[in-house]
Every structure is written in C-alpha cells, then in structure tokens.
Amino acid sequence: MPSPRLAVFIVFVFNGAVFGSWAARVPALASQVGAGEGTLGLALLGASIGLALTAPFAARLCAAFGARRVVLVSGVASALVLPLLALTATPVHLGLVLFLLGSSIAALDVSMNIAAVGVLRELDRPLMPQFHAGFSFGGLIGSIGAALAAAASWSPLPHFLVASAVGLLVLLLVHRRVPGESGERDREVAVGPQPTVLRRPVLWLLAGVAFCSAIAEGASADWSALFLVRERGMGEAAAAVAYAVFSITMALARLSGEPVQRRWGPYRLLVGGAVVASVGLTAAVLVPVPASGYVGFALAGLGLAFAFPVIMDLAGEAGRRADGTGGERELGLVTTIAYTGFLAGPPIVGGLAHLSSLTVSLGVVALVCALMVPTVWFAARSRARELAARRPESVPARP
Secondary structure (H helix, E strand, O other): OOOHHHHHHHHHHHHHHHHHHHHOOHHHHHHHHOOOHHHHHHHHHHHHHHHHHHHHHHHHHHHHHOHHHHHHHHHHHHHHHHHHHHHOOOHHHHHHHHHHHHHHHHHHHHHHHHHHHHHHHHHOOOOHHHHHHHHHHHHHHHHHHHHHHHHOOOOHHHHHHHHHHHHHHHHHHHHHHOOOOOOOHHHHHHHOOOOOHHHOHHHHHHHHHHHHHHHHHHHHHHHHHHHHHHOOOOOHHHHHHHHHHHHHHHHHHHHOHHHHHHHHOHHHHHHHHHHHHHHHHHHHHHOOOHHHHHHHHHHHHHHHOOHHHHHHHHHHHHOOOOOOOOOHHHHHHHHHHHHHHHHHHHHHHHHHHHHOOHHHHHHHHHHHHHHHHHHHHHHHHHHHHHHHHHOOOOOOOOO
C-alpha cells in the first residue's frame, strides 16, 4: 500500500491528467460543436462556473465528512463525466457538460489540497509544490495522450473513454491511503468559534494572487493549442505539445520546490515567478515564430509553477489552530476566488480574441501576471502585521 504522501501525490496526478486530457483536445471539441473563439469562450465558461460555485461547498464537505470521502466521490465523478464531452453536439451542450466537469474537478481540487495540508503538518516539510508537481505531471500525461490520440486520428470519444478507465482504476487503488478519514466538526467544537476569514486582508490578497495565476494558467491550458493552430499555422498534434511543454516545465520546477522555497521564502518565490511568467507569455505573443510559442509557454509554466501551491501552503498556515488542525475555511476562500480566475479567464480571452486576435488577448494575460508582483508585496506586509499583533506586548518594568 502507498504511504499517505504518495497516495495524495497520485491523486494530484489523476486530477491533472483529467484536466490535460480535455484541455489539449479543445481544438477538436471546438470543431465538433462548430464554435469560434467567442462562442468557445462562453462554452468554456461552464467549467469555470462549476469550479467557482463548488469550491466553497467542497471545503465544507471536507470539514464535515473528511477529505478522503470527498476525494473519492469527486474523482469518480470527474472520470465519468469526461467521456460525455465527446458526445456534445452544440456549444450549449458543451458548456453544460463542462459545468459538471468543473464542479467535480473543483471538489477534487479542494479536497486533495486539504489532504495535502494534513501530510505537510504530519511531516513538517514544505512539500506543497511537490504535490502540485503531480498535477503538472498529470497534465503532461493527459496532453501527451491527447497529442497521440490526435496524431492517430482518434476522435475525442475513444480517447476520453480510455483515459477515464485508466484514471478510475488508479484512483480506486490509492484512495484508502488518502488522509482525512473523519471530519473536523468535533475538533472545531473543541477549540471554539474562530474569527471569520472574510475579515482577514492577507487571505484576500493571497486569493488575489491566486486569481491572477488562475487566469494565466487557464489561458495557457485552454488557449495555447488554439493559439498555435490559428495564429502560428501549426497542426493540431503539434499545437497540443504546447500544453505538454507548459506542464513539464511546471512539473520539473515544482519538484525542486522544497529547497527553493526554503532558500528564497514563499513571497520572494511568488514575485520572481510572476515576472518570469509575464515575460514568457509576452515572448509567445510578440515573437512571430512558431517555436517561440513553445519557449514562451515553457517560461509561463516555470513562472506559474509555485504560485498555486505556495499560496495554498500560506493559506493553510494562516488557518492553523493551536492544536495543529484547521485551514479548511481559509483554503476554501482562497480556492473559491482563485476559481473565479478560471471563471473570468475564458470569456475575457475569448471575447478579446473575437474583437481582435488571440495574440492580443494572451498579451493581456501577460499583464495580469505582472499584477501579481504588487499583490504579493501587500500580502507579505499584511501577514507580517497579523503576526506582530499576536505577539505579547512587552510589559515595562516597574520603577
């Protein structure tokens, strides 16, 4: 049986593989339903709405029933919904199925992050980037599978059926070792009521960074292949490799996350990554050479590699109680706002592309990455003020 750390890592791989499998087939799905950039953006909005609406409820379900049960149910749902994408015939149908897929992925994402926080606290190590490397490797596996399926002239249906069957088998083999067998309600009662997360500026600022990162990551996933097909003249199979390049760069960077985070600290790591991601996306859209798209999306993957995992780590730490539990509500808030980035991203990129081009719209995403830099700075200052306020004030000596 795998260790809890390995089991959670595999769940991250599974989630990334589901996401990468359908994201890399967006051009085929767009042709299947006859959607242009603007219409496709609205259809992709279905997944984003499902993500944003489900995330806060997923955090509550984990607190009530334990992360393990939510991981199992949402993971099975994700695998079963995936083949339904291949049966859609109109943009409306595609949007509805993507709503279901987005909902199940959101529940899986929140629950696996909560399970990962449990492993981090047990081992007392900053391993969150490594867990998210599992998601990136899963995205790589899914996108490579998509590229092979496209090269073999497979339609999405047989491709998604195979991916779903393999994913279900893996999930059922490891889910029993995922932490979080029981809920947190009893422990919440034991420690008493906690201050509302809505009144903590640091959480809103961390969520803002995650929001910008989600827009950039979602744009790279949803639009990289279509950008290279329609703006750079690549074939579908070659264009699908762009998300694979993005994913493998992100995965390799995340594998080094523990020593890098220890050396540079979470906030400096977030700032540096934002700069690299912005430069990469700018290069992809400004250099009119097909190969530059691979380089640009590789830099975007490198720059965004630490954003989401480090923010999840910081949010979980901000919610940690004296008894070592807690963090579900903080993670729920941050992930909910992050998913509104996925919610806003598709219509923004698709709408701008419809009015101008995908080159312009992805250039705007590069600017969004740059906005992460000042937001991280404010988040660091806000957290420092929180910690300073908690320190006992020195008592002056009596004369």
